[in-house]
Amino acid sequence: MNKIFTLEQWIVAATKNLTPTAISSITREITDHYQTSLEKYEARGISRLEAEVLAVQDLGEPEKSASKFVQVYLTKKEEEKLKNMMDSPKWFEAIIGFILYGFFAVISLFLLSVTPDDIFRNESSLHSVCFAILLLLVFLLHFLDVFIIKNLKDKSRLSFFVKVKYNTILFSIVPAFIYLVTYIRNQETLEKNFYLTPGILAIFAIQWLKNDYQILRKFSTAPQRNRKI
Amino acid sequence: MYKLSMNLKGSLPALILQTLSFGSSHGYEIASRIKRQSEGVLDFKEGTLYPALHTLERDGLVSSHEEIENGRIRRYYKLTEKGTKTLVKERAEWTRYANAIGGILKGAS
Numbered sequence: 001m002n003k004i005f006t007l008e009q010w011i012v013a014a015t016k017n018l019t020p021t022a023i024s025s026i027t028r029e030i031t032d033h034y035q036t037s038l039e040k041y042e043a044r045g046i047s048r049l050e051a052e053v054l055a056v057q058d059l060g061e062p063e064k065s066a067s068k069f070v071q072v073y074l075t076k077k078e079e080e081k082l083k084n085m086m087d088s089p090k091w092f093e094a095i096i097g098f099i100l101y102g103f104f105a106v107i108s109l110f111l112l113s114v115t116p117d118d119i120f121r122n123e124s125s126l127h128s129v130c131f132a133i134l135l136l137l138v139f140l141l142h143f144l145d146v147f148i149i150k151n152l153k154d155k156s157r158l159s160f161f162v163k164v165k166y167n168t169i170l171f172s173i174v175p176a177f178i179y180l181v182t183y184i185r186n187q188e189t190l191e192k193n194f195y196l197t198p199g200i201l202a203i204f205a206i207q208w209l210k211n212d213y214q215i216l217r218k219f220s221t222a223p224q225r226n227r228k229i
Numbered sequence: 230m231y232k233l234s235m236n237l238k239g240s241l242p243a244l245i246l247q248t249l250s251f252g253s254s255h256g257y258e259i260a261s262r263i264k265r266q267s268e269g270v271l272d273f274k275e276g277t278l279y280p281a282l283h284t285l286e287r288d289g290l291v292s293s294h295e296e297i298e299n300g301r302i303r304r305y306y307k308l309t310e311k312g313t314k315t316l317v318k319e320r321a322e323w324t325r326y327a328n329a330i331g332g333i334l335k336g337a338s
Contacts, residue, residue, distance in 0.1 A: 014276060028295075028304070029279060030300050031301075032255070032257070033257045033275065035301060036255075059276035060274020061276070062276065064277060065275070068277060069283070072287055073281045107323050
């Protein structure tokens with residue numbers, strides 16, 4: 001048997017975890033819907049009490065609506081994350097990321113330099129070195145985020161989200177490219193597979209950025225009333 | 230008798246767009262029109278209408294504004310140009326789909 005809710009309980013359940021702005025907007029609309037529904041039932045001669053029950057029942061299960069609302073509106077956690085992203089640049093994460101990447105990149109290059117081949121004479125190894133350096137540059141650019149976020153504080157939010165999108169795409173393409181090149185060239189030695197390390201790091205970064213992208217998906221085209229953060 | 234599950238899932242946005250093609254409207258009216266025009270066949274829980282409407286608004290297919298009516302704040306929705314184009318495509322797609330299903334079911338009788 002379905003649980004009987006009051007309108008207030010229904011709204012609380014349907015807007016669980018959403019931001020106050022979203023809750024306020026949804027509450028206004030659902031309340032108007034409910035009141036219109038009450039009036040229609042009462043006009044048909046149904047008692048007030050019965051009409052109240054029927055009007056809420058017509059709304060259906062609040063959990064179902066909640067699962068849909070959460071796909072459209074920012075949750076409190078997402079809003080908090082967004083505020084943090086805008087207010088404080090991720091210095092710590094950026095520095096750790098940079099050190100980690102730099103460490104693996106240097107090891108990759110070092111291992112290459114100690115291979116028996118003369119890397120600057122062997123065409124294949126030379127390509128590999130160029131590729132590693134190119135990756136290093138690309139990833140260095142990524143860690144410049146921290147400066148860009150800081151400068152974006154007073155600029156349009158859209159630019160910031162475009163940047164998040166760009167990073168997500170970058171982190172998807174680079175590892176795929178690395179694996180493709182490795183596969184084509186059939187590199188099997190441990191030393192040469194060290195090129196993969198930045199790619200593996202990038203995969204972790206994809207996971208890390210996934211949440212940002214979720215926010216982007218909701219935010220970039222969200223209704224104006226959801227944009228107040 | 231065994232009954233196949235046929236519901237509104239997936240087609241609610243198109244029905245909302247179609248309803249709004251007659252002019253701007255608020256949530257309760259949209260829900261009532263869909264139910265009335267389908268003669269009660271397309272019944273759905275009204276609480277699911279709003280996430281669908283807000284998704285359409287997020288995607289730029291409808292726009293909304295609030296008005297005060299009888300002392301209550303009421304949100305009206307209307308079709309945007311993008312929404313109108315999408316509705317035309319949705320109608321064509323649905324006709325194609327319905328014809329395909331109809332053809333199969335007719336063939337079975």
